[in-house]
Amino acid sequence: MAAENPVEIKARTTPRQMALALFEDMFDLGTSINEANREIGYQRNNFFTEIVNMGLAARRFLDAAYFIVAQEPEVPDQYDVELNYFKWLMRYDSRNLKHLRTIADEAQNAKVRVTNTPSDREPAEDDIWVQVQLIGMVAMHRGRIRFDVHHSLIPHIRDPRKSHWLSLRISTAFTRSLARAIYDKVLPSVPAGRTDWIKLDEMRTWPGKMGANASIFKYFKRDWLEPAVREINEISDVELSYETRTESTSSKKVDRIRFLLTRKDTADAVMASLSDASQIYKILKDEFNLSTRQFTEISENRETWNDDRILQAIEYTRFKLNRGQIKKSPAGYLMKALRDNWRMSDAERTMVQVQTKLLVEEEQKEAVKVAVKTSVERSVASRDDETRARMNDESRQGREHFGASDTKARQEFVRAWLASREGKLVLKRMKLEASSITEDIILSTPDLSWYLGQFVFGRIKSQVVP
Structure with missing residues (x-):
């Protein structure tokens, strides 16, 4: 089944190199990252979706910083990149450095907090409480930006376990803070098709400051929720709707919301369908234990290695495993089946x-x-x-x-x-x-x-x- 001619070996382009190449091609043309013709993103840990009280620009600032952290081959004391590249990653088109400093300040004020203290009682001495800044020092000078991230967060950014794919092409396209906040929150739930019930008062804290009328549901729905849902459905890789319910059967006050989700059939979704906790990803990760390098190779070839081809390779590898014909590495055999487009014949099936x-x-x-x-x-x-x-x-x-x-x-x-x-x-x-x-x-x-x-x-x- 393998071709008799030797396989052509080509150098693999890393996501970091690809992002830099796209920036160089697009920046001089004034083209934003959300208009890129190639996917740019990284595997983001699910617990970073718990960030609240943060505006849209500060979220983009963190996205750009964490993308750089995730792609660096080593862990330096400080990350140092060209400021124009950083601004392009976060889709910051302005030359207003004073405003950019304000955004950096807001990002520095954001923290991730972990505690086992229940919300209905006061903390005790034996309780766990950890709070870490999401980004530490930030410095801008002579066209470059330097920043550092607390060492305890680095492993969660670089090698997340429970994670989802965050596309910078999509995340930078949002213009509404609530739309971006909802999108962040629902991403880990896309494979399940819906979120748990969420308290509306909790959701109102997601995007940062909101108007006084946001506390009244009919105005919150009209002025914030519905526009946010429309924007998510228009520009993102998910289709979203929602359900609401009241405090009790005897109450008329709507106090909870649940989002219903489906993945769109788009190029962005194809990438995400492999990167999040979807069925194909679980098979490749749990059943065949593919390495990071192997996942990277699949991601780089998604234009030709579509879902059908991956499923064919999985089917063929399982068939050979059941017949006792794979003696060494099932993961390596699966990758060879993908590269050479091996599949089961009709007679074998x-x-x-x-x-x-x-x-x-x-x-x-x-x-x-x-x-x-x-x-x-x-x-x-x-x-x-x-x-x-x-x-x-x-x-x-x-x-x-x-x-x-x-x-x-x-x-x-x-x-x-x-x-x-x-x-x-x-x-x-x-x-x-x-x-x-x-x-x-x-x-x-x-x-x-x-x-x-x-x-x-x-x-x-x-x-x-x-």
């Missing part, structure tokens, strides 16, 4: 379908046998339980009749039972002699009492059973 059908039929036959056997066993057990319950009841009735009888009748019952075949078998099993058995011994011995009750019931059965 038919063979698998036939084998699967035969296996399913065999399993169904076995399941029927087990079900029949189980049903019989349950039926027998049920009948045994019914018989045992009936005999216990008969013995009880016999003992009650025995106890209500006079002395002469009781003596006759005891004599007759000891002389009966059933009585002799019981005494033999219990290794007892009939001459030593008295009424008191029978009544104080549960087994003897039970069998005497059975015997008495047999004698009086015609009297108690219609």
